[in-house]
Amino acid sequence: xxxxxxxxxFYIFSGILVAGSIIAMLVWGLNSSIDFKGGSLLEVSYTNxxxxxxxxxxxxxxxxxxxxxxxxxxNEYDIRTITLTDDQKNSLISVLTALEPxxxxxxxxxxxxxxxxxxxxxxxxxxDGFNTIGPVLGAEAAWKSxxxxxxxxxxxxxxxxxxxxxxxxxxxxxxxxxxxxxxxVHNIVIPLGVFAVLGHFYGYEVDTLFVTSLLVILGFxxxxxxxxxxxxxxxxxxxxxxxxxxxxxxxxxxxxFVRSINTSxxxxxALAVLYFVGGASTQHFSLxxxxxxxxGTYASICLGSPLLVTLEKWQKKGKK
Amino acid sequence: xIAFFIIVIxxxxxxxxxxxxxxxxFKLGLDLAGGTELVYTADVSKIPADEVSDSxxxxxxxxxxxxxxxxxSEPLVExxxxxxxxxxxxxxxxxxxLPGVTDIDAAKSAIGATxxxxxxxxxxxxxxxxxxxxxxxxxxxTAIDAARITTGITGSMLxxxxxxxxxxxxxPIVSLQFNSTGAQKFADLTKNNIGDIAAIYLDGAPLxxxxxxxxxxxxxxxxxxxxxxxxxxxxxxxxxxxxxxxxITVLSEQTIGPTLGAATVNAGILSGIIAFIVIAAxxxxxxxxxxxxxxxxxxxxxxxxxxxxxxxxxxxTAAGIAGFILSIGxxxxxxxLIFERMKEELRKGRSIMDAVHEGFSRAWPSIRDSNxxxxxxxxxxxYFSSTSVIKGFALVFIIGVLVSMFTAITASRFxxxxxxxxxxxxxxxxxxxxxxxx
Numbered sequence: 001x002x003x004x005x006x007x008x009x010f011y012i013f014s015g016i017l018v019a020g021s022i023i024a025m026l027v028w029g030l031n032s033s034i035d036f037k038g039g040s041l042l043e044v045s046y047t048n049x050x051x052x053x054x055x056x057x058x059x060x061x062x063x064x065x066x067x068x069x070x071x072x073x074x075n076e077y078d079i080r081t082i083t084l085t086d087d088q089k090n091s092l093i094s095v096l097t098a099l100e101p102x103x104x105x106x107x108x109x110x111x112x113x114x115x116x117x118x119x120x121x122x123x124x125x126x127x128d129g130f131n132t133i134g135p136v137l138g139a140e141a142a143w144k145s146x147x148x149x150x151x152x153x154x155x156x157x158x159x160x161x162x163x164x165x166x167x168x169x170x171x172x173x174x175x176x177x178x179x180x181x182x183x184x185v186h187n188i189v190i191p192l193g194v195f196a197v198l199g200h201f202y203g204y205e206v207d208t209l210f211v212t213s214l215l216v217i218l219g220f221x222x223x224x225x226x227x228x229x230x231x232x233x234x235x236x237x238x239x240x241x242x243x244x245x246x247x248x249x250x251x252x253x254x255x256x257f258v259r260s261i262n263t264s265x266x267x268x269x270a271l272a273v274l275y276f277v278g279g280a281s282t283q284h285f286s287l288x289x290x291x292x293x294x295x296g297t298y299a300s301i302c303l304g305s306p307l308l309v310t311l312e313k314w315q316k317k318g319k320k
Numbered sequence: 321x322i323a324f325f326i327i328v329i330x331x332x333x334x335x336x337x338x339x340x341x342x343x344x345x346f347k348l349g350l351d352l353a354g355g356t357e358l359v360y361t362a363d364v365s366k367i368p369a370d371e372v373s374d375s376x377x378x379x380x381x382x383x384x385x386x387x388x389x390x391x392x393s394e395p396l397v398e399x400x401x402x403x404x405x406x407x408x409x410x411x412x413x414x415x416x417x418l419p420g421v422t423d424i425d426a427a428k429s430a431i432g433a434t435x436x437x438x439x440x441x442x443x444x445x446x447x448x449x450x451x452x453x454x455x456x457x458x459x460x461x462t463a464i465d466a467a468r469i470t471t472g473i474t475g476s477m478l479x480x481x482x483x484x485x486x487x488x489x490x491x492p493i494v495s496l497q498f499n500s501t502g503a504q505k506f507a508d509l510t511k512n513n514i515g516d517i518a519a520i521y522l523d524g525a526p527l528x529x530x531x532x533x534x535x536x537x538x539x540x541x542x543x544x545x546x547x548x549x550x551x552x553x554x555x556x557x558x559x560x561x562x563x564x565x566x567x568i569t570v571l572s573e574q575t576i577g578p579t580l581g582a583a584t585v586n587a588g589i590l591s592g593i594i595a596f597i598v599i600a601a602x603x604x605x606x607x608x609x610x611x612x613x614x615x616x617x618x619x620x621x622x623x624x625x626x627x628x629x630x631x632x633x634x635x636x637t638a639a640g641i642a643g644f645i646l647s648i649g650x651x652x653x654x655x656x657l658i659f660e661r662m663k664e665e666l667r668k669g670r671s672i673m674d675a676v677h678e679g680f681s682r683a684w685p686s687i688r689d690s691n692x693x694x695x696x697x698x699x700x701x702x703y704f705s706s707t708s709v710i711k712g713f714a715l716v717f718i719i720g721v722l723v724s725m726f727t728a729i730t731a732s733r734f735x736x737x738x739x740x741x742x743x744x745x746x747x748x749x750x751x752x753x754x755x756x757x758x
Contacts, residue, residue, distance in 0.1 A: 128575055227657065262606070
């Protein structure tokens with residue numbers, strides 16, 4: 001009941017988060033990776049300690065590849081450039097190799113009965129990974145991502161409207177769908193905003209994996225919403241007409257919020273482990289999932305169902 | 321009884337996953353195993369529209385052969401038609417994955433050359449001498465290649481190959497039509513070497529070794545052999561298009577060093593184990609006996625999933641492993657919904673058995689609806705994924721939802737009924753309720 005009663009507070013809280021996220025996206029934009037804009041990414045590591053970032057930047061600058069050099073892990077650099085040709089790539093690698101002289105070690109060897117010293121030199125720079133994506137492919141990936149997000153939202157909303165088709169009093173089933181849209185948009189706008197901020201200050205990138213996380217957030221965060229809606233559906237059947245809609249919604253939230261939190265908690269546990277232990281390649285992915293699923297749990301309890309009550313109130317006013 | 325069965329089967333499946341690691345290892349994606357991925361776009365503008373798909377599969381076969389010569393274990397070569405919505409132009413793509421290959425330049429030059437079709441002459445006496453030695457297949461081939469004589473006839477002199485059938489036996493025949501230069505050379509070749517072999521090589525590998533039966537002067541030749549209809553069709557396609565280059569250009573390329581992948585796999589395994597332990601601890605502390613059963617069901621879930629990854633097989637990528645760990649967290653959701661509902665029914669004063677029944681039947685609609693929305697998401701993700709990494713994730717995600725429907729509902733239901741106390745005592749109530757007192 002508490003939540004339904006004080007719903008304006010929660011609306012304002014969510015509103016601030018969403019508005020902040022949208023402003024962050026408008027002001028700073030998202031830092032899109034080569035997945036979407038095309039380009040090349042070269043990952044190199046220096047086994048004997050890396051040269052300083054300034055050295056690398058000034059060494060690479062004459063090649064005119066509009067390169068950005070970002071340190072990663074303890075002895076690696078990620079170098080992002082325009083889409084490289086084979087020649088450009090080779091000259092970039094040779095420039096980087098030249099930065100750190102090959103390490104030499106001497107060891108005694110026996111030749112016949114005399115001992116000689118052999119010098120073994122091994123290059124200290126190695127290429128860990130190279131990825132280049134043409135601009136056409138990038139544009140296609142970006143477009144596909146947008147289409148996929150929109151399709152998932154539409155599909156889920158249509159599904160909810162269909163699944164709750166038998167519920168028409170006092171709020172028609174398509175309104176459950178609309179509330180679900182608001183929930184879903186809320187849940188993906190917040191991670192988008194957080195990544196706009198992280199992208200601006202820490203260079204976090206938005207790639208195809210990030211879009212995947214948004215889709216998973218959409219698919220998962222609707223679970224909690226469905227659980228509450230399902231309970232409202234059931235309670236409407238069990239106690240029809242006898243109680244005001246707002247009370248039924250309030251009761252339904254009270255009855256289900258423990259399970260909403262627990263289902264999200266187990267998933268958040270898994271994601272937190274993945275974030276801290278799972279390795280660098282999926283760290284940002286799990287971070288955006290954590291943000292989105294937390295937002296989704298909050299929204300299903302404090303935003304979605306109270307919104308149904310608000311819609312019902314408006315509907316009543318309209319009739320009078 | 322059934323509950324016991326499920327445990328035994330799950331344990332057997334788990335043992336299979338563990339013990340078959342050598343014979344049937346998990347299929348690791350390039351980002352984990354290390355290797356090279358190249359995406360090409362094929363220029364089919366000069367090929368008639370109805371022959372595009374044929375020439376694309378010929379291109380795939382050709383490149384597969386080149387890649388095999390390159391000595392890569394389990395390469396993947398596939399074609400794909402891609403287009404941006406709303407634009408009329410579709411692109412024909414060729415995706416080449418070379419696990420373990422990190423020298424991208426060498427790989428590119430091996431793939432990039434246009435296919436070469438050549439005819440060689442092999443003296444039957446040489447051929448018989450070689451086969452009489454009973455060498456292994458590789459050595460035999462090396463010896464045959466050394467004995468072959470260049471004829472100067474290449475695919476560029478072939479004007480057409482077609483499928484025909486032997487009028488008497490009905491066996492498939494491949495008929496060849498040379499252009500004038502080719503016909504002249506072929507006539508010379510066949511006139512002087514009746515009884516010898518006119519070997520057809522594609523990209524340096526022997527395609528067919530027909531014996532010359534008679535002099536062929538009109539530029540028409542037939543290859544008869546004991547091949548099946550499909551093999552004959554393939555041969556015709558290779559002869560027609562193998563010699564016809566479909567120009568390809570690189571769209572994207574990716575190389576991943578092997579060290580990076582190994583670290584990711586280890587991190588993935590470790591986080592999977594930790595996630596399982598954390599979730600198990602949470603379930604047991606919060607839901608007690610049912611929670612413990614859910615953990616058993618979750619263990620079954622893990623085993624079944626891993627077995628399915630091996631059987632299908634699903635190519636595991638870093639994102640796929642993340643998806644699996646995520647799915648461990650999601651798989652117990654149905655259990656949580658059921659147990660919470662059970663608890664509620666117990667509070668209403670129902671008996672344990674009734675509460676268990678009600679818990680399952682009342683929680684079902686929301687489990688069904690929420691899993692349906694997950695599957696919808698997974699399918700859209702699968703069909704709109706722009707990279708194989710995302711496709712791998714989507715597949716793992718969908719499999720996870722489906723398997724969890726079985727383990728979290730069917731399996732844990734049997735478990736729960738198997739152990740549910742018939743009598744109601746303080747202990748049994750304590751075990752079935754949870755620590756959250758109202």
